[in-house]
Amino acid sequence: MKALSIKDIALKAKVSITTVSFIINGKAKEKSISDAVIKKVQKIIAESGYKPNQIARSLRTGNSNIIGLIVEDISNSFFSRIARLIEDKAYKKGYKIIYSSTENSVEKAQELITMFKSRKVDAYIISPIKGIEEDIQILLNENKPVILFDRNLPELNTNYVGANHFVASHQAIESFIKQGKKNIALVTTDINVQQIIERAEGYKKALADHAIPFDEELLLKIPFNQAEADTIKQIKQLFKNKKVDAVLFATNYLAISGLKVLKELHQTIDENFAVIGYDDHEAFELHTPSISTIQQPLEEIAETIIKLILNQLASKNKLPDQQIIIPAKLILRK
Amino acid sequence: MKALSIKDIALKAKVSITTVSFIINGKAKEKSISDAVIKKVQKIIAESGYKPNQIARSLRTGNSNIIGLIVEDISNSFFSRIARLIEDKAYKKGYKIIYSSTENSVEKAQELITMFKSRKVDAYIISPIKGIEEDIQILLNENKPVILFDRNLPELNTNYVGANHFVASHQAIESFIKQGKKNIALVTTDINVQQIIERAEGYKKALADHAIPFDEELLLKIPFNQAEADTIKQIKQLFKNKKVDAVLFATNYLAISGLKVLKELHQTIDENFAVIGYDDHEAFELHTPSISTIQQPLEEIAETIIKLILNQLASKNKLPDQQIIIPAKLILRK
DNA sequence: TTGATTTAGTAAAACGTTTTAGCATTTTCA
């Protein structure tokens, strides 16, 4: 039961392979194939259920109608939600998405790029990680469209779509200050990516703007790939050792861990203790009380990414790079 | 700057393409290529950074080292967590995963199967949906390994890995009954898949076992693809119209919506009102009070799926189908 | 009427691999 090939169709229709190919690819008119032949071949294709072998097609044309999406971790709801939106939108334009997680390992990221390259994906959407600049540069040299998102690699000349993390974090801290908070902590991760750095910068700047001295010990950097139990231990230390009356968590999974700690310590979140999370999560709204959060406009980000990609793919020559910064929204809940 | 091909390597090494191919594929010894030549070619490959074109390879061999994973919705944490686990495990064995969401549309599911087929994926992992039995049967006829998970299609003779939903749901309801609950509701979805049906069966059986009459109105079926606002409205109706003292939610997203309703109604969850969710979610543990839940052993499910697939791929002849039912765990929290 | 153009289609090369069949040499061992 081998799959049908274009040859079988040609044979059945008593025309050449070339003719069938032209018809399949909508070039029949242009190549002046008669209506009668077009009809006949189309009928045979429909009846037989023939589907072109995409592998052969890719080998010949060098492209695949597939867009590669590289994220940090598909099980993180921020990424899985964005992936879903991107998938939907790409799908409507006839593109498929392949995704994979880097787990913040340079090595895995490089392997993924290699794999995508050898699969001839047409374009790359990458939430990048420090250390793969060179690999991305190679893609750019080969004229493949590349869109970075969530995190930028400023030394690279390419497209970027992301939220304004500096402003968002600044705004969050200012809202704490307006509530009269003095001992404001930031719990963040130690990964060295722009988006995370910006969040810390926004924190520091807001403190400085309001003449609050920056206390090293209130900025907790959690190692990225460590077990949650250890993270919880570290956060617990922070809350026990220091007087804290407000805390901004720089990622949603850190906020989840942090909320578990607060629950364990019976530290209620009220006028005396404020919390803001980053990247919304179902748990935040549901929490008692609801947790305020910095929300990235996922829909808009996905939309923008796809638009950039499609523009690139449609145009023969390289379009100018774009750096699109979308404001994030502080959602205050109580 | 075209990519290197095996031809370039052969030229540089002054040997034939065949020889290079044998070396790349570890068949050098078997084909009695001398050590000197092997070394030389390997050196050139390493230095040049040559990577075989997977597309060409797939075209020739008919397989791809890619496993297709079809889920209902990658943004649902149950699926994204399982996808991540499967991806990890497959990756370690040299397989890549392509995933895509069906959104519970038969049409989209069929398209995905067609796409995967024309990409020559080596095996399929599918969380299926009623209406694609025929399409899957075709894959089986073509001797492609297929593992269904989460939901079974009993009319199909193939492998299945899933949790014991009937027992789990039965157990959950019994725990309500032991707490003295009498008015036990089930909030489920209207999709017609075995896993969901079993959850309802377990509910009914547990009631019957304890001589509690089944009240049609306490079983709420939410249309699958509807907006969350409507779901919330429906659940609110249930709680307002009927006296309810315990509720089992048949999926995690329904539980999330349900908890939002309870919060809105100021219905606290305490001795007088019990809740159990399905498929754990970060929000459940964090909720005040913590929400009990039926937990599927994700790690074990992923492990089992991959093991089945790899066994199939390793063996030349078709292995007997296996139906593996893994117990789900009721996690009682308070 | 004739040369140019258009119409309707096809043969064959190319994409980059894997694999079969085979060709010299050299080695083995009865």
Add this chain to the structure above:
DNA sequence: TGAAAATGCTAAAACGTTTTACTAAATCAA
């Protein structure tokens, strides 16, 4: 010693498409 087996390697076909360059007939313009 000589036939068989092993060693070391390669030419060419095949996978299923797309696309370039071509042919032959029909139509058109002058």
